[in-house]
Amino acid sequence: MGKLSQEYRWLLPSALEASDPGRRSTRDWLVDILVFLVGFGFTLYGTIDLLRPEPSFLVEQAGTPTWLVWTDFACATVAAVGLWFRRTRLLIPLAIYCLVISTFTVAAGFTLLIVLFSIAVHRKFSVLAIFFLGITATNALFPFIRPEHGRDYWWTAAWGTVFLLIACLWGMVVRARRQLVASYRDRAERAEAEQQLRVAQARATERNRIAREMHDVLAHRISLLSLHAGALEIKPNATPDEVTSAAGVIRASAHQALQDLREVIGVLRDDRPEGAPEPPQPTLGALPALAEESRSAGTKVSLDVSVEPDTVPAGTGRTAYRIVQEGLTNARKHAPGAAVRVNVAGTAGDGLVIDIRNPWPISGGASIPGTGTGLIGLTERAALAGGRLSHGRTPQDEFALTAWLPWPT
Incomplete structure (x- = not known):
């Protein structure tokens, strides 16, 4: 059979014929x-x-x-x-x-x-x-x-053949038209399916970007909270002024963490003007404020930016800011109280170099959850920007975080 x-x-x-009368x-x-x-x-x-x-x-x-x-x-x-x-x-x-x-x-x-x-x-x-x-x-x-x-015979046969040809040609025209319409419909369905796939991919990309932003922003704030809370924990005999100062920093850091979280989640809303920058969008110009914030938390930060922030492309500046932010966060986590040196240098065409160094941690207390994920995220972020990132212990017994980002002319 x-x-x-x-x-x-x-x-x-x-396929053009109805299957069931x-x-x-x-x-x-x-x-x-x-x-x-x-x-x-x-x-x-x-x-x-x-x-x-x-x-x-x-x-x-x-x-x-x-x-x-x-x-x-x-x-x-x-x-x-x-x-x-x-x-x-x-x-x-x-x-x-x-x-x-x-x-x-x-x-x-x-x-x-x-x-x-x-x-x-x-x-x-x-x-x-x-x-x-x-x-x-x-x-x-x-x-x-x-x-x-x-x-006569030929007259009858000829007219019969003419009518048969007309029926055939008419049917072939109708069939060709139906095939054309079917091909257009198939193209439209494929285009719609591809559009839906692109939308799904865009959503997944946006979710990954938001996750990275949330990690970069909140890890910085929460590390400040952990640092000051740990200071209160190891100094039970702190003076009221010290307790008040630490509590104020904790409150301010918590408030700022909530504010940053609102800004990051805000990118999911559709009421933003088209083409408007998506908050948060800090660039190299915000590095002094970031360093001062770390100093207020007790971290000794030496910042040296030898480039003009306005001349660096916005995308490169944002990526550089996140790298410095994560570097300071890691220093507070693993080497509390250590001095951190941050150098940002480069030129158009040669690229932008970010170098962050601090003494190799001698010992540490209880680790903060999520250790190591920040560096993985930074490596991926640098790769997506077309750059590279490396980190590890140096012969000078320091921990170095070095990144290179493209800076087109």
Whole structure:
């Protein structure tokens, strides 16, 4: 059965054909009703006209035997009823049946043209060519079986072939148009699917960016909180002024952490003007404030920026700021109280170099959760910006965090 299906697959309906007549649309029903009325209407009218003593329409067929007229009517009626199944796999059997009766039928003239048109629309060109050659051959036999009075053989055969060609060409035009519409629909669906994929990818990229921003911003603030809370913990005999000062720094850092978190989450909102910068967007110009904030928390920071912040591209400046921020955060985590040296230098064309160094930590207390993830995020951030980042222990017994970022001319 499987082999038989493969062998005759070329006879099966194409993708443009409705698969089930019971699932016809309203338009399909209207078209099928009209097709049946045209096919059977011509059959009925032609039969009645031939049964008259003097036909008014089919004058050339006058004198046709009555038995042949009724035989033609019966066969044409079966063909007209078969038009209801022209959207299914029964189209080929119907076409073969019409091919047989086309040698003598007059009443099924329109039905034959409709079947030929349906094959041109719903079947491959090879099937149409075979059926057209077959019906052209039977059309050549028709004038011998039912000659027309007053017309010679070639006249009858030529006009029959012309009508067959018109039906074929019309069906091929309709099929080509449907294929064009189907290709446009397929392109539109693919474009929509690709657009949805791009939107999903953009959302995923934005979520990753927000996660990095949240880590970079909050890790800095929370490390300040941890530093001052630890100072209160190890100094139970601190003076009221020291406690008040530490509590004030903790409160300010917590307030600033909440403010930074609101700004980071704010990028998810759609009410921002198009093209407006997404907060937070600190650049190299904000490094002095960042260093002063670390100094107020007790970290000894030496900042040396030998470039003009306004000349550095905004994207490069943002990435450099995040690298310095993470470097100061790591120094507070792992080497509390140590002096940190931050150098930012470079020129357009050669790139921007960020170098952060502090003494290698001798010992540490309880580690803060998330240790190591910041450096991984910075490495990825630098790579996305087209740069590189390295970190580790130096021969001078220091921890060095060095990054290079491209600075186009």
